[in-house]
Amino acid sequence: MRESRAGLADVARQAGVSPATASRVLTGSGPASATSRAAVLAAAERLGYRPHPVARQLASGSGTRVVFAVRDERADILRDPFVTRATTAIATALCPDGLGVSVRHLGLECAADLDELATDRGLAALVLAGHDRALLDALPPRLRGRTAVIGAGGTDVDSAAGVGALLSHLYVIGRRRIALISGPAWLAASAAPVAAYRELTRSAGLPARVVRGDFTSDRGRAAARAILRRWPDTDAIATVSDATALGALQALAALGIQVPDDVAVTGFDDVPLAGAVHPALSTATHPVEEIAAAAARRALGEVVPTTLFPSSPVLRATA
């Protein structure tokens, strides 16, 4: 293996053109005759040319890192399975491009942090999670066009359809008194699943039983207890997060209630070990890796078709 460095200058010399031309060919920006293009490409190939990412970024003014900013009340959201999985997905997708990811927690009030991020000269793009419509509109100009939203708060996954499918399933297996543990109030995206729920209960003439949750298992536990205290005949509990569902499962077990015989339970997200618990959790799965990678590319300015990713039910044992 050669002594590592083959610079753009080397390539240009080998190809018999100027560095400028070589640059144009290799970055695909700017005109170049077929002849010189071929020569440059060949030379680059032969020399095993690998552009120096740092130099390129300095010259072009683009940054070197994508920041993944997660907005939530709690700082330990950074341990959340969805967040860690998305982070890794972005970090994996960007590896070939020589870009890295930084993660940052943002409190609910984060305008100042966004301003600070806007002045970060090393920032190539921003991926936001847990966001609110208002904040997106108030995004600093420098961040506009370099930002993509992901996950809860985003519009990337068809969560209404996912929750809807799970609810339908509960109905199909005969459940008629279905309760819902929803998402936190501050999250705009919490509305869609609730709407889907109200739609079903209204059209099927079922009672509406909604308790607010917050994506934690503790809240799931408490919410499940509250539901059964208030509506003892509940025969199914739908949630919008696996953690919540697991908490609910714990509460039910403690009360000696059989799952799914007495009460069916559904989660949402399909966390890595959702299928490994007993009884195995029925939930909705999402292509988190693809979603995160697509968001990162879009934030970087690539034109990625804005597909609404599917939310597919995974029926295991709890429902």
Next chain:
Amino acid sequence: MRESRAGLADVARQAGVSPATASRVLTGSGPASATSRAAVLAAAERLGYRPHPVARQLASGSGTRVVFAVRDERADILRDPFVTRATTAIATALCPDGLGVSVRHLGLECAADLDELATDRGLAALVLAGHDRALLDALPPRLRGRTAVIGAGGTDVDSAAGVGALLSHLYVIGRRRIALISGPAWLAASAAPVAAYRELTRSAGLPARVVRGDFTSDRGRAAARAILRRWPDTDAIATVSDATALGALQALAALGIQVPDDVAVTGFDDVPLAGAVHPALSTATHPVEEIAAAAARRALGEVVPTTLFPSSPVLRATA
């Protein structure tokens, strides 16, 4: 808010010194008189100076990203809770430094990949997971001193002590026929827990029952079944991964065996939802965030005291 950029030159001018001096003060490298130091610091503060990470990295020759390379047979190890959590921890720790992290999967045979990483000019440091002694010794020279090892395969956490503590606990609560589901054979670090196990069983005169696992819940399920088939009187199953333990729990439930009454179970790692399952998993917890951050800093050349991080038992319901 000012028009964003305050360059080193501006700071130097304001402070009445040369850019070089300003640089020396701000990077802490090189001599500087108390007078000019104060002046520079004050000017930087006043101007809200934020160094341009990319320029700095180009000039100093350091890279912009830390690569987190995970070696494993399966590519979906990148979805493993430990890996995703470590990734996020590194990405969080590096954010203030303007550095990002890239993740990459490495097969068991990865010498070529390491060579390629060695020629990556954007690479600031390498964090390795799932590594073998031999590979570390064969590390390309360019990577030497820029690499740190983490997690399974590393020597950062006192896993022998953690497993030992869990095993002792099982003994203390009266278990006398304890089986162990170990780690995969190719991982050097799999040896320590097994050694701790053999130590206990030998000194306490207990039967040794070891079955090989691989950190997956599927294997945990199969291994638990095998254990009970072969040694029906087993009253405890210790594992070296929470996923494995959850799989074992599923198998036990399917067999109608009560946990922990009939068989106690212990995991290892304390994955995010380990306490949210029912029965709540007893396991050993590790400061993954600190471990990962420390590894990243060490890889970057910072002198981080080489502490052996603790592996602390968390006794919940399964043992």
Next chain:
DNA sequence: CTGTTAGCGCGTTCAG
């Protein structure tokens, strides 16, 4: 201890 002089490796104006 400090200022001056050179680059780091590449993108990007401009003439031609």
Next chain:
DNA sequence: CTGAACGCGCTAACAG
């Protein structure tokens, strides 16, 4: 379509 400059913002050698 191409080449010659210049500059990104900062650090690293050297002299002084």
